[in-house]
Amino acid sequence: MTGPARPRRRLKQPREDVMAAAMATIAERGLAELTIAGIGRQVGMSSGHVLYYFGSKDELLLQTLEWSEEQLAAERRRVLGGPSAPRERLDAVIDLYLPDGRRDPRWTLWSEIWNRTTAAEDVLRRQLDLELVWHRDLVALLAEGISRGDFRPLDPERFTVRLRALLDGFGVPLVIGLPGTDRGQTLEHVKEFLDDALTPAPAG
């Protein structure tokens, strides 16, 4: 076996430092002021060194998003594994999904990465993979709620597509801080939608 299998744990820490710095800068000052050299300054690296790790700014942004989604996935799993009713867990997952507020770095990264799409097939694939994680968890939760009779019987796959589209559409105004949008009201809107769509017809 030629397996080097060397853990190279060394690499992990500086990369995470860089990604954490990127997230923090986006949250504090926005994407426009995020520069490679600036990130490097924050973590004590030269700009060249940052690119030695990530190859390009695009790659840095995408990996930062992936890293951020991994962390959120852990939280989501905790919520999903909880004991409460499917509907309560659904509400909690949606609360995790929607942006924290204006300039939420995770959503800002999403939005930026959409734009950079120069048709690179593998990048699109990676974006899709990130979405699928949410998708699958939502589908499973819906299926559980349906089988328990908590939710009206519907196609969980199709409904999840619809729900995610709705959430994405609601999320964007929140991240950019469009006047008149407010997280609380948005959550109410979503809940109203879920009430309309999921609540079983009152049985006679």
Next chain:
Amino acid sequence: MTGPARPRRRLKQPREDVMAAAMATIAERGLAELTIAGIGRQVGMSSGHVLYYFGSKDELLLQTLEWSEEQLAAERRRVLGGPSAPRERLDAVIDLYLPDGRRDPRWTLWSEIWNRTTAAEDVLRRQLDLELVWHRDLVALLAEGISRGDFRPLDPERFTVRLRALLDGFGVPLVIGLPGTDRGQTLEHVKEFLDDALTPAPAG
């Protein structure tokens, strides 16, 4: 010397030429390759001259989006003024709303402008104004359908917020060409949503 024998051809509408060139370039080659100098080359202007008209690239993009939305508004008014039933007109408006396909320049501009938002209050206001045009038309159409009994009675204002969020969420994967997304299927999804939400309960 070298004075041009003939006065340079004056562009009748230089600003529109620039905006049209920007839209065309986005559609053909994407936003990444859209440069001020490149646009200028297409319409026979220096880069400095383009900026003389628009002040900055951001301003050029926003004005191009506004211009593009004006044109679409004309089409929308034609559809809305048509004789067909509200539901048919609604479907037609939605067809106009959703992106043409990958790299639809209008949607690409939307997405880009979201990102550039560094909290400039007036820019946000102008984005909001663009959305309100669609919003008001949709609200009116829904109200008409409701009063005619074509649609279930519901709050047209709130429903329009929900519908636009859904459309925005469905639009993004289409513009970026996310694998597995297809305009026809998306339209079906939206129609299914409208059937679920608008169709009056079958009266006994």
Next chain:
DNA sequence: AGAGGAAATTGAGTGGCGTTCAAACTTTCC
């Protein structure tokens, strides 16, 4: 028609950015 001011137009310059790269330094391993 012609002068003179306003508008239009240019292109060279500026600064900042992402990215490259050769060279220098450090660690790893035989």
Next chain:
DNA sequence: GGAAAGTTTGAACGCCACTCAATTTCCTCT
């Protein structure tokens, strides 16, 4: 100890949006 591999630097490059002083074209008033 020393070569190979990995790490780190910062100067250099090319590209870009944007500025600006200088020039040309247009318009208006007499």
